[in-house]
Amino acid sequence: MELAARSYEFWLVRYRRVWRGSVATSVVNPVFYLAALGIGLGTLVNHSASRPGHVSYVDFVAPGLLAAAAMQTAAGEASFPILAAIKWTRQYQAMLATPLGIRDIFLGHQLFIVTRVLISSAIYLAVIAAFGTIHSPLGVLALPACVLLGAAFGTAIAAYTTGVAHEGNEFNALFRFGIVPMFLFSGTFFPVSRLPVPLDWIALATPLWHGVALCRDLTLGRGTLLADLGHAGYLTVWTLVGGALAYRFYRRRLVK
Amino acid sequence: MAGSPLVHARGLVKEFGRLVAVDGIDFDVQRGEAFGFLGPNGAGKTSTMRIVGCISPPTAGTLRVLDLDPVADGARIRAKLGVVPQQDTLDSELTVRENILIYGRYFGLARADLREKAAQLLDFVQLSERADDPVEPLSGGMKRRLTIARSLVNDPQVLLLDEPTTGLDPQARHLVWDRLFRLKQQGASLILTTHYMDEAEQLCDRLVVMDNGKIVAEGSPLELIRRYSTREVVELRFADRPPEPAELRVDGLVDRIESLPDRILIYTEDGDHVATALHERGLETSSVLVRRSTLEDVFLHLTGRSLVD
Ligand SMILES: Nc1ncnc2c1ncn2[C@@H]1O[C@H](COP(=O)(O)OP(=O)(O)OP(=O)(O)O)[C@@H](O)[C@H]1O
Ligand SMILES: [Mg+2]
Numbered sequence: 001m002e003l004a005a006r007s008y009e010f011w012l013v014r015y016r017r018v019w020r021g022s023v024a025t026s027v028v029n030p031v032f033y034l035a036a037l038g039i040g041l042g043t044l045v046n047h048s049a050s051r052p053g054h055v056s057y058v059d060f061v062a063p064g065l066l067a068a069a070a071m072q073t074a075a076g077e078a079s080f081p082i083l084a085a086i087k088w089t090r091q092y093q094a095m096l097a098t099p100l101g102i103r104d105i106f107l108g109h110q111l112f113i114v115t116r117v118l119i120s121s122a123i124y125l126a127v128i129a130a131f132g133t134i135h136s137p138l139g140v141l142a143l144p145a146c147v148l149l150g151a152a153f154g155t156a157i158a159a160y161t162t163g164v165a166h167e168g169n170e171f172n173a174l175f176r177f178g179i180v181p182m183f184l185f186s187g188t189f190f191p192v193s194r195l196p197v198p199l200d201w202i203a204l205a206t207p208l209w210h211g212v213a214l215c216r217d218l219t220l221g222r223g224t225l226l227a228d229l230g231h232a233g234y235l236t237v238w239t240l241v242g243g244a245l246a247y248r249f250y251r252r253r254l255v256k
Numbered sequence: 257m258a259g260s261p262l263v264h265a266r267g268l269v270k271e272f273g274r275l276v277a278v279d280g281i282d283f284d285v286q287r288g289e290a291f292g293f294l295g296p297n298g299a300g301k302t303s304t305m306r307i308v309g310c311i312s313p314p315t316a317g318t319l320r321v322l323d324l325d326p327v328a329d330g331a332r333i334r335a336k337l338g339v340v341p342q343q344d345t346l347d348s349e350l351t352v353r354e355n356i357l358i359y360g361r362y363f364g365l366a367r368a369d370l371r372e373k374a375a376q377l378l379d380f381v382q383l384s385e386r387a388d389d390p391v392e393p394l395s396g397g398m399k400r401r402l403t404i405a406r407s408l409v410n411d412p413q414v415l416l417l418d419e420p421t422t423g424l425d426p427q428a429r430h431l432v433w434d435r436l437f438r439l440k441q442q443g444a445s446l447i448l449t450t451h452y453m454d455e456a457e458q459l460c461d462r463l464v465v466m467d468n469g470k471i472v473a474e475g476s477p478l479e480l481i482r483r484y485s486t487r488e489v490v491e492l493r494f495a496d497r498p499p500e501p502a503e504l505r506v507d508g509l510v511d512r513i514e515s516l517p518d519r520i521l522i523y524t525e526d527g528d529h530v531a532t533a534l535h536e537r538g539l540e541t542s543s544v545l546v547r548r549s550t551l552e553d554v555f556l557h558l559t560g561r562s563l564v565d
Binding site for chain 1: 272306309311312313330331332334335337339341343345346347348349350354357358359361362363364410
């Protein structure tokens with residue numbers, strides 16, 4: 001772990017150069033989304049007979065957006081930056097000439113991805129709190145939930161990047177057929193029960209849906225412990241399986 | 257441990273699928289020596305350096321580096337090496353200084369010590385003025401110097417330099433050579449690859465000539481030249497069609513003749529004599545050059561090809 005901390009430090013040093021812009025984005029994004037969806041769209045939805053979750057739309061959508069943003073941050077950090085470190089800036093190569101090994105390089109980078117998710121989710125959570133959408137003290141636990149969701153995506157997408165990506169255009173498919181549909185259909189904006197069979201089943205299997213459900217239970221203060229442990233467990237499995245795969249692919253890719 | 261070699265390799269093999277990049281090579285590098293791998297593109301120099309640097313595992317063979325086993329003790333060995341890879345791995349968004357600092361952190365060095373160390377190293381490679389500039393706009397020679405400075409951050413026992421001056425202009429090359437020479441004088445051990453014979457002659461105490469994954473000769477630059485070439489070479493260029501090599505034999509004085517696409521090389525102990533004799537015979541040339549033999553000639557003799565194509 002001490003060695004992983006050294007590669008983690010590299011990513012922090014790098015982040016130091018851009019953190020202002022990154023934090024500004026993390027504040028502006030949720031404000032825009034909540035204004036448009038919660039206040040704009042919400043005023044329409046709230047008049048409808050079938051309000052999702054039987055709460056005001058802004059309360060419904062805020063935790064969904066929170067979780068989806070965590071996914072997007074993790075996806076962004078685990079795609080191009082990893083490929084760049086392998087083949088464009090070749091930072092992994094630089095590290096491999098030092099006492100650091102593949103495991104340290106992999107863990108250090110994952111740690112950083114999770115850190116980025118932690119920072120942006122904390123800001124996101126503060127913004128949705130300011131919009132009055134948190135109705136339970138359990139809401140603070142949405143932060144570790146986001147971190148767990150970030151770890152699930154960080155490792156799984158790292159596996160995709162190290163296993164599949166060579167030129168970078170492979171990420172178009174990942175975002176077009178993976179991230180964007182998940183963002184739209186995994187319970188962020190409306191309950192997956194509105195989807196036709198079998199799409200609703202697919203939605204229920206996505207890690208994002210479990211992240212959304214968990215965050216929503218926590219901010220609304222209404223879930224059952226069992227269900228929430230189930231969501232957390234599912235995300236943990238994704239993290240472990242994704243991590244094991246990614247580690248294997250890191251090895252295959254970097255040990256030549 | 258005095259006497260045991262820094263690097264001891266026997267039957268080293270590296271395969272990439274069906275391609276054999278390193279084909280069973282043996283060599284030893286001694287402490288305090290500058291040891292070179294000279295060879296053309298694709299000879300297997302980088303593959304060998306990466307194995308020695310414990311970055312790439314060998315497919316077969318025995319290897320000891322600093323009396324340790326690279327497979328079991330890779331990280332411990334790498335902690336004592338300084339690596340200048342063929343392709344720079346600097347981070348172009350960080351500053352010159354930050355690149356050294358973070359690299360030092362990979363070795364677990366304390367931040368406070370690193371500040372001072374970075375300043376010293378940048379001074380050594382004459383980059384102090386650029387310390388707080390980003391790396392991106394630096395010239396190729398500056399980046400190379402920075403990579404060398406960075407490789408010294410952990411006070412390595414051995415420096416591995418893969419083509420330290422390829423792509424640099426003559427002035428930049430001389431500056432790099434000068435720094436490497438100083439390191440050598442301070443007792444550093446250097447292992448370097450190059451396809452420049454002058455670089456090998458300038459820097460290496462001993463070298464191996466590599467071709468097609470194999471070592472085809474070994475010795476000091478002077479030994480190799482003595483063993484595989486003559487003292488002097490007469491280079492002839494022709495405006496029209498060159499004559500048959502047999503016509504250029506100056507009895508008893510010519511050791512060997514090589515015909516290259518653009519010139520003919522006559523190997524002899526007495527170049528001036530041969531040049532004069534040919535001139536007296538009325539040979540029509542566009543240029544005649546008498547020079548000393550170099551490692552280029554050694555390579556040509558050993559492989560039938562020139563080093564830089
Ligand atoms: N990672 C790799 N995968 C497949 N083949 C490789 C790999 N690395 C090197 N090779 C092949 O191994 C052979 C030797 O390459 P190597 O880079 O060791 O040569 P070199 O002597 O350093 O050449 P150069 O002077 O061009 O740097 C080449 O045919 C090269 O294509
Ligand atoms: Mg090479």
